[in-house]
Amino acid sequence: MAYRKTPAEVRRLEAAREHLIACATSVVAEVGWSQASVTAVADAAGIAAGSVYQHFPSKAALAVEVFRRAAGREVEVLGEVLAAPGDPVDRLGRGIRVFARRALENRGLAHALLAAPAEPAVGAERLDFRRRYRALFAAVVREGIAEGALPEQDGEITAAALTGAVGEVLVDPLGSPGGPTTEALLDELTALALRCAGAP
Amino acid sequence: MAYRKTPAEVRRLEAAREHLIACATSVVAEVGWSQASVTAVADAAGIAAGSVYQHFPSKAALAVEVFRRAAGREVEVLGEVLAAPGDPVDRLGRGIRVFARRALENRGLAHALLAAPAEPAVGAERLDFRRRYRALFAAVVREGIAEGALPEQDGEITAAALTGAVGEVLVDPLGSPGGPTTEALLDELTALALRCAGAP
DNA sequence: GGAAAGTCTGAATGGTGGTTCACTCCTTCC
DNA sequence: GGAAGGAGTGAACCACCATTCAGACTTTCC
Numbered sequence A, B: 001m002a003y004r005k006t007p008a009e010v011r012r013l014e015a016a017r018e019h020l021i022a023c024a025t026s027v028v029a030e031v032g033w034s035q036a037s038v039t040a041v042a043d044a045a046g047i048a049a050g051s052v053y054q055h056f057p058s059k060a061a062l063a064v065e066v067f068r069r070a071a072g073r074e075v076e077v078l079g080e081v082l083a084a085p086g087d088p089v090d091r092l093g094r095g096i097r098v099f100a101r102r103a104l105e106n107r108g109l110a111h112a113l114l115a116a117p118a119e120p121a122v123g124a125e126r127l128d129f130r131r132r133y134r135a136l137f138a139a140v141v142r143e144g145i146a147e148g149a150l151p152e153q154d155g156e157i158t159a160a161a162l163t164g165a166v167g168e169v170l171v172d173p174l175g176s177p178g179g180p181t182t183e184a185l186l187d188e189l190t191a192l193a194l195r196c197a198g199a200p
Numbered sequence C: 001g002g003a004a005a006g007t008c009t010g011a012a013t014g015g016t017g018g019t020t021c022a023c024t025c026c027t028t029c030c
Numbered sequence D: 001g002g003a004a005g006g007a008g009t010g011a012a013c014c015a016c017c018a019t020t021c022a023g024a025c026t027t028t029c030c
Helices: A007-031 A038-045 A049-055 A059-083 A088-105 A107-114 A120-146 A155-171 A182-197 B007-031 B038-045 B049-055 B059-083 B088-105 B107-114 B120-146 B155-171 B182-197
Strands: none
Touching: A007 A038, A007 A049, A007 A059, A007 A107, A038 A049, A049 A059, A059 A088, A059 A107, A059 A120, A088 A107, A088 A120, A088 A155, A088 A182, A107 A120, A107 A155, A120 A155, A155 A182, A155 B155, A155 B182, A182 B155, A182 B182, B007 B038, B007 B049, B007 B059, B007 B107, B038 B049, B049 B059, B059 B088, B059 B107, B059 B120, B088 B107, B088 B120, B088 B155, B088 B182, B107 B120, B107 B155, B120 B155, B155 B182
């Protein structure tokens, strides 16, 4: 064996991979999955198209990685807010607010995660993502019911509705033009979500 | 001029076009937009691929027509229910029920209209479709507010949320397997929607 | 320094699917 | 009946991308 990867070399490769993922994420957030060709992504990362295949076996694999990273961050943040100690209804409101604020702050990415047309592999990932969101919301709703703060209801359905409602409000051009300010939109959305769950 | 279209001929062409649209709609409902190739649609209609271009200038034009027809029917039905005379809150509940029931009865089509990946032209049509749905719901919500039956709120946002909520609950695999019955799901969804709008 | 073993490149390859077009078949009208 | 012109056909065409691969360039290790 005349070649063993030196730690520096390993780090360099790792960094290149991360850089590629980061650039791909930007491209996707800007132009959507369908326009994010291998060439476009490679160009953005400053490498040749062929080099993408040093890091990922296929375009789909890269896309899935991009999705997982971004979605994972979101789920994690939401999970922390919802799992904090305190009144379930308060936490639900704060969770909605965080979910919505983050989406509004990075609309492109939010759109990519929630709605933008994508290849099947990413679509499957997205289902999982929504399911995880749903599970988080459902848990808090159930807690609220147990405490008597929320009326009897199917937590799963309410959770799905919350995800859908926030997604719909955000994805469509409601928040951009002459519409309400971000803060007003967040207030309205939070109030709506609490009504939706049946909070007084 | 040695050829003027006879009425019978015109009717025959019209029928062929309608037949093509109907078959295309079925194909789309069954396999989604992305799998509905020109060849697949033509096969379903029993004509050659090239013949599609006798009726439509491009695949996108056919897709848009298919979408418009189906979406138009839905908007019309919902519009009738929501515009009926009577208590706004009642009408809202009935509207949600109709929206949801129709979607559950033809899941494939509902999925195609609401969520399935599609080419940009169809995507644009879909935005319009959702906007029309929103406008219908928003009008009823505003009526409810004016009558004092619903609390103060931004009708547009509530309407968007209702659309998103119903869509999310329906599109994802919530209603198919061991989940609740259709009727139970409809009840739950209606209750949720009314809570969402702030009905007592 | 130089051989071995990578990494990187980007033009060529291949598959997919919408669109075209030369041709056949059918309807109209004299 | 037959000329004129539209409708229908389906194989060929073409554009678009993901993917590959032979060669150029780099790094490792003796």
